[in-house]
Amino acid sequence: MESPRARRGRRARPSRRRPLLYAALAVVAVGGATAGGTAYVKARAHSGASAVSSSAAPSVSASAGAGEEASVTEPVVDRDARLSSAMSAVSVPSGAQVSAAVLAVDSGQSAVYGDAAFDTASIVKVDILAALLLQAQDADRRLTAAERAYATKMIENSDNASATALWHSIGRADGLDAANRRFGLTATTGGEGELWGLTQTTSADQLVLLRQVFGEDSRLGAASRTYVQALMKQVEPDQQWGVSAAAEGNSWALKNGWLARSTTGLWDVNSIGRVTVDGTDYLVAVLSNGTATQTKGIALVEAAAKAAVSAFRR
Incomplete structure (x- = not known):
């Protein structure tokens, strides 16, 4: 013991x-x-x-x-792979192409499907307005009454004459390209001469533009962002299609573009904007070309928008 x-x-x-x-x-x-x-x-x-x-x-x-x-x-989730999988279920008409990009605002995670360049058609009108507002900020001035009238018709009604007037105000392609370099768009080139609708862009670049319009980390001030957002929430009823198909009710802000190419008779149909689903905001850009009709292009864009958002939902 x-x-x-x-x-x-x-x-x-x-x-x-x-x-x-x-x-x-x-x-x-x-x-x-x-x-x-x-x-x-x-x-x-x-x-x-x-x-x-x-x-x-x-x-x-x-x-x-x-x-x-x-x-x-947390484990790394391959959002691009999820988006690619979701897009594989989208029916793409023979000869057509589609590209999509999406970003979940809360998490900052994003995904891109396709890197081809597309004609912007009328979605470039958001870019034109953003460039105008950036130039106005540089000059420490407000938009004139005429500029505001043009901007309203250009976004809400997709009025082409108003877009042409503001295209000249910003310095046409040179002015657009200069603004886009500051915004961070690296694959967008302004259309030649008066052909603003033939500006070339990618879905990834359109996502960058949407972040400038809807995000706080932007070259545009809060007042400028609020102004563009308000116009995108009030597009006329017959243009309330596209990415809005992925939204809940009226929780969207968007701009669409559509153009029948004279050389082929085929359609460019595009849609960009912000949608809210299950209380989460998403920035979505969908570009397409090669559909036989505008109606088929709209159906393709809406299916792609839904697929893009689904890649981030459980």
Whole structure:
């Protein structure tokens, strides 16, 4: 039998069971994530606990010390792949092309399907107005009464004469291209001469433009952004199609473009804007060409808009 002094002098050996228990709990917590989904797990690392990670689940940082809160990294979701999968279900008429880009405003995550350049048709009218407002900000002035009248008709009614007037105001293609360089559009080129509708763009660039119109991190001031948004919420009834098909009720702001090419008789049909679904705002741009009729182009754009938003919903 040991003496009391011997028992006091002998250091107790730490238990090995507790760290293993915490490691097991970490495995259970992380393993509960479903493959391909996004899991929201918080784990607390304890002294001796091993970090656990999984390709289908969040990873827990191994750098946390005893008693410290370990950081949890959500799995990387390939949104482009999800969008591509969703777009594969869209029926594209023979000879037609479609491209789509979408951004979830809250998370900032985005996805793009297709990188081809398309004619803008009348969606360039948003870009023309954004360029005009940027130039007005530079000059520290308000839009004139005439400019505001043109802007209203250009966006709400898609009036071409008003667009041509403002196209000249901004300096035509040179003025548009200069503004777009500042906005961050890298694949958009203004149409030659009076042909603003033949401006070339990509869906990814249109998403950049939408961020300038609807986002706070923008070259446009708050008053300018609010002004454009208000006009895009009031397009005339027969033009309330396109990306609005993906929205809930009237929770949208948009601009559409449509143009029958004289050389082929085929249609360019495009739609850009913001929609709200399940309380989440999405910026959506859909471009298409090569449909035999405008009606078929609209159906294609609306199906693509719904597919784009579905890539971000559970």
